Amino acid sequence: QLPPGLPVFAGRKAELDWLTQVAGTGSQAAGATRAVLIRGMPGVGKSTLSVHWAHQMVDRFPDGQLYVALGGFEPTRPVVEPADALRGMLAALGVSAPHMPHGVAALSGLYRRMLAGRRVLVLLDDAVDAEQVRPLLPAAPGCLALVTSRNALPGLTASGVRPLRLEPPSVEDARETLALRLGNDRLDAEPRAAAEIVARCGRLPLALAVVAARAVSRRDFPLAAVAAELGAAQGTLDALPAVRAAFLSSYGILSPESAQLFRLLARPGVDDISAAAVATLARLSARETGPLLGELAEGHLLTEAAPGRYALHDLLRALAVELAEEDGRPDDS
Numbered sequence: 001q002l003p004p005g006l007p008v009f010a011g012r013k014a015e016l017d018w019l020t021q022v023a024g025t026g027s028q029a030a031g032a033t034r035a036v037l038i039r040g041m042p043g044v045g046k047s048t049l050s051v052h053w054a055h056q057m058v059d060r061f062p063d064g065q066l067y068v069a070l071g072g073f074e075p076t077r078p079v080v081e082p083a084d085a086l087r088g089m090l091a092a093l094g095v096s097a098p099h100m101p102h103g104v105a106a107l108s109g110l111y112r113r114m115l116a117g118r119r120v121l122v123l124l125d126d127a128v129d130a131e132q133v134r135p136l137l138p139a140a141p142g143c144l145a146l147v148t149s150r151n152a153l154p155g156l157t158a159s160g161v162r163p164l165r166l167e168p169p170s171v172e173d174a175r176e177t178l179a180l181r182l183g184n185d186r187l188d189a190e191p192r193a194a195a196e197i198v199a200r201c202g203r204l205p206l207a208l209a210v211v212a213a214r215a216v217s218r219r220d221f222p223l224a225a226v227a228a229e230l231g232a233a234q235g236t237l238d239a240l241p242a243v244r245a246a247f248l249s250s251y252g253i254l255s256p257e258s259a260q261l262f263r264l265l266a267r268p269g270v271d272d273i274s275a276a277a278v279a280t281l282a283r284l285s286a287r288e289t290g291p292l293l294g295e296l297a298e299g300h301l302l303t304e305a306a307p308g309r310y311a312l313h314d315l316l317r318a319l320a321v322e323l324a325e326e327d328g329r330p331d332d333s
Helices: 013-023 046-056 082-092 104-115 130-136 171-182 184-189 191-200 205-217 223-232 241-251 256-264 275-282 286-298 314-326
Strands: 035-039 065-069 121-127 144-149 162-165 272-274 303-306 309-311
Touching: 013 046, 013 144, 013 162, 035 046, 046 121, 046 144, 065 082, 082 104, 082 130, 104 130, 121 130, 171 184, 171 191, 171 205, 184 191, 184 223, 191 205, 191 223, 205 223, 205 241, 241 314, 256 275, 256 286, 256 314, 272 275, 275 286, 275 309, 286 303, 286 309
Parallel strands: 035 144, 035 162, 065 121, 121 144
Antiparallel strands: 272 309, 303 309
8 A cells, every 4th residue: 555666765774774673673562552653844754754664664564554644734635534544444454345333443443453463564644643643553563553744743652652753864865865866977067056955955855856856857957057046035935835835734733823923933033042032022921932832843843952942944934934924024023
């Protein structure tokens, strides 16, 4: 059931090694859940990493792989309900519709019985919350669930699911991503332009993929011209509409108060800011600000760079600026 293997994948060696180590360890007790949550900001490569690793693990899970796109942040369709996800996986396991019970609890029970004694990898992509995921986790010790989400899903990690926070790749890995798509010769011919593209994309894999596709379609254009386009759009996401759409799908589910705080962070000079300074900026008490910062950090729209200090990725800052301008407030108000 896995999506097709990826023709282009670069870096992430430490993360791949960690996932492989987790797959080879864990409780062998009946009823024990073996699961990993890969979380991170929109466009950072969670789905790409999980699918790539899952294809490498086919031999380790000889009884099959189950895949469900949960649609947690898909703007064009509703979130997949647990019951519908379970019916899809039961059908893949050979259960016909007339033999499927009613209700999430009964469906989940049958699903777990079907996996008992098997070695199956379950990939649950783009989850929105813990309640969506819990009924889909296998209980068989030979199985492993791999969950991806833009949210931290503390309800899962508190119950033993192991978290892996995915950050933008290193400069070297980001350059390798471009090289695999455009060719080393092209990058070596224009090293400064290649470095500028990586920097202006914030090393974000989705942004790099968008820009690389543009460069592939215009092979007669020098990379310097591509970098210049990005430079002309500096401070906006005009050159990266797919990235903007991914960010907006996460922004769109924020509470109104957290969304307003996100827009406030577009102000000049707000690069690395303390929780106390955010409270002052928002004219709120520390008690009021804490949950809002938590919501932004949990959704990976803000990074807690150190205890009590927060930072915005450059491309997320560009979104905050756009939204603040649309909201009718000058950035320096």
